[in-house]
Amino acid sequence: MxxxxxxxxxxxxxxxxxxxxxxQIINRNDGTLPMEQNSEQWLYGRIGNHFGNLPANYVEPLDAFGQVTN
Known part of the structure; x- marks a missing residue:
């Protein structure tokens, strides 16, 4: 993403x-946040050695070649 x-x-x-x-998205939610918080869906991901929850509406999917998929 x-x-x-x-x-x-x-x-x-x-x-x-x-x-x-x-x-890199690891899973939909690590269990520390509700699946919906203020109508936002949450993902659990990482950047390098940093891990955490993030709002799904702040990211877009990429294909295997790094191109945006819709």
């Missing part, structure tokens, strides 16, 4: 990232 906007947080269970970052 690729970030479509910056998401900066100080919460320890959330993942901060910048627009354009590539995020």
């Amino acid at each position: 690729r970030a479509v906007a910056d998401y900066i947080t100080n919460e320890p269970n959330l993942l901060s990232f910048s627009k354009g970052d590539i995020i």
